[in-house]
Amino acid sequence: LGQPGGAAGRAGGPGRWHRPVARKPVGPAGRPGGASRMVKQEPAEASALAAGGQAAAATAGVQLSRRRWVVLLLFSSYSLCNGFQWIQYGSINNIFARFYGVSAFAIDWLSMSYMLTYIPLLFPVAWLLDKRGLRLIALVGSALNALGAWVKLGSLKPHLFPITVLGQVICSLSQVFILGMPSRIASVWFGSREVSTACSIAVFGNQVMGGWPAQGWAVICLARVWDAKGVNQGGGRDV
Numbered sequence: 001l002g003q004p005g006g007a008a009g010r011a012g013g014p015g016r017w018h019r020p021v022a023r024k025p026v027g028p029a030g031r032p033g034g035a036s037r038m039v040k041q042e043p044a045e046a047s048a049l050a051a052g053g054q055a056a057a058a059t060a061g062v063q064l065s066r067r068r069w070v071v072l073l074l075f076s077s078y079s080l081c082n083g084f085q086w087i088q089y090g091s092i093n094n095i096f097a098r099f100y101g102v103s104a105f106a107i108d109w110l111s112m113s114y115m116l117t118y119i120p121l122l123f124p125v126a127w128l129l130d131k132r133g134l135r136l137i138a139l140v141g142s143a144l145n146a147l148g149a150w151v152k153l154g155s156l157k158p159h160l161f162p163i164t165v166l167g168q169v170i171c172s173l174s175q176v177f178i179l180g181m182p183s184r185i186a187s188v189w190f191g192s193r194e195v196s197t198a199c200s201i202a203v204f205g206n207q208v209m210g211g212w213p214a215q216g217w218a219v220i221c222l223a224r225v226w227d228a229k230g231v232n233q234g235g236g237r238d239v
Contacts, residue, residue, distance in 0.1 A: 064189075075181060075205075077205060078145060079203075080208065082171060083207070086111055089107050090107070093107035100158055110168045113165075113168050114175050116172070117169065117173055117175070118172070118176050118179070125180055126180055129180055137181060138181065141175075141176075141178045143174075144173050145171055147170055178206065182199050185202055
């Protein structure tokens with residue numbers, strides 16, 4: 001059974017009297033120690049996977065603030081106010097032309113000032129939004145909108161048309177700050193499944209002011225002019 005030189009020994013088998021030979025680990029390329037080097041790389045890979053898992057868990061644990069809808073409503077409201085400043089003269093340009101004693105073309109340029117200021121200031125304001133964030137852009141935009149409205153409030157006399165132009169230009173500057181904010185507000189304050197809804201609501205305020213509210217304002221002013229004395233004889237300045 002276990003004799004030296006038996007069948008197992010002649011066949012080259014281990015046999016009873018043969019000791020197992022210790023062999024060195026051979027790597028994938030046939031070099032000794034390759035497996036040990038592969039074993040040494042495993043802790044680094046494991047730590048990288050663990051770090052990635054922790055980052056994913058931290059991202060999944062972010063809680064959305066309930067104030068995000070209030071922030072969205074505030075932005076949409078003052079964007080609506082800026083949209084009203086844009087179209088308030090163009091919807092009833094004939095009345096303002098008679099009041100200020102200027103041409104209808106001059107009144108139309110009050111709304112065109114929004115387009116003129118938007119073109120050169122778009123990229124600087126976008127860069128400022130990336131560098132300084134939402135807070136500064138929102139404060140500057142709302143401040144310029146309020147300032148322009150106050151300036152136009154002081155131009156309620158026929159000879160103060162240049163003051164009206166100044167106030168309209170100030171409001172057009174605020175529009176550049178406002179129009180770049182909806183997408184940033186949606187991405188910063190809302191989750192991935194709410195971005196499109198938040199962005200559409202933020203844009204809604206500015207768009208809706210160019211529709212039926214402006215037309216309603218025009219109807220009210222036209223009714224007031226119709227009741228005023230001397231309108232048909234060119235006395236629209238008494239409105």
